[in-house]
Amino acid sequence: MTRPxxxxxxxxxxxxxxxxxxSAARPLPLVETRRPAEVWQHVAAAPTxxxxxxxxxxxxxxxxxxxxxVGRRFPKARLVALVERRRPNDGWLARELGxxxxxxxxxxxxxxxxxxxxxxxPRAAVEHWPAMDxxxxxxxxxxxxxxxxxxx
Numbered sequence: 001m002t003r004p005x006x007x008x009x010x011x012x013x014x015x016x017x018x019x020x021x022x023s024a025a026r027p028l029p030l031v032e033t034r035r036p037a038e039v040w041q042h043v044a045a046a047p048t049x050x051x052x053x054x055x056x057x058x059x060x061x062x063x064x065x066x067x068x069x070v071g072r073r074f075p076k077a078r079l080v081a082l083v084e085r086r087r088p089n090d091g092w093l094a095r096e097l098g099x100x101x102x103x104x105x106x107x108x109x110x111x112x113x114x115x116x117x118x119x120x121x122p123r124a125a126v127e128h129w130p131a132m133d134x135x136x137x138x139x140x141x142x143x144x145x146x147x148x149x150x151x152x
Contacts, residue, residue: 002133004046005029006116008082009039009066010054015082018106019052022113028120036066047074050116052103054082055090064097071098078119080112 006028008016016032023030031042031049043049051070053063063081070077081094081102091102103112 002042002045002137003029004049004120005031005042006050006052006112006120007031007033007039007042008052008054009033009036010052010082011056011059012054015052015054015106015109018109019113022109023116026117028113028116036062039066039070043070043074043077048076048120050078050080050119052080052082052112053094055087055094056084057087060090060093064093067094067097067099078115080115082106082112 006019008019008030010016010032011034013032016030019030020027033039033042039051039053043051053067055063067079067081070079079094079097079099081091081099083090083094083102083104085104088104091099091104094102101111101115103109
């Protein structure tokens with residue numbers, strides 16, 4: 001299991017860039033994905049993460065399904081909707097599916113950062129070093145009770 005993070009699923013990277021900028025003083029562990037399948041991998045590894053989904057006309061059905069399933073399968077995860085201002089009904093739909101907040105502009109991500117810090121806890125604000133997570137996982141896999149190969 002990895003450390004909980006703010007998982008951002010969007011096609012362009014615009015929201016994730018703004019979220020990184022807004023949390024620059026105390027960086028959050030942020031994972032950027034492009035496809036919902038990648039979201040599943042990250043949430044399964046850290047079920048108490050916060051998931052931010054960018055909604056659009058092309059991806060509405062896909063985001064609805066993802067939001068619904070995240071809420072059902074991972075009740076400790078929190079969902080935030082990143083919705084274009086011109087699509088206010090998508091915000092209402094996201095709330096119906098369990099979103100705790102709807103952000104209508106990349107310029108308003110400070111609220112998302114504040115919610116992520118609160119949800120992820122005080123350790124989330126600590127300087128995050130992704131390479132350390134990889135090294136911890138390597139060490140964990142070498143422990144005797146994690147030995148996966150059969151006897152020779």
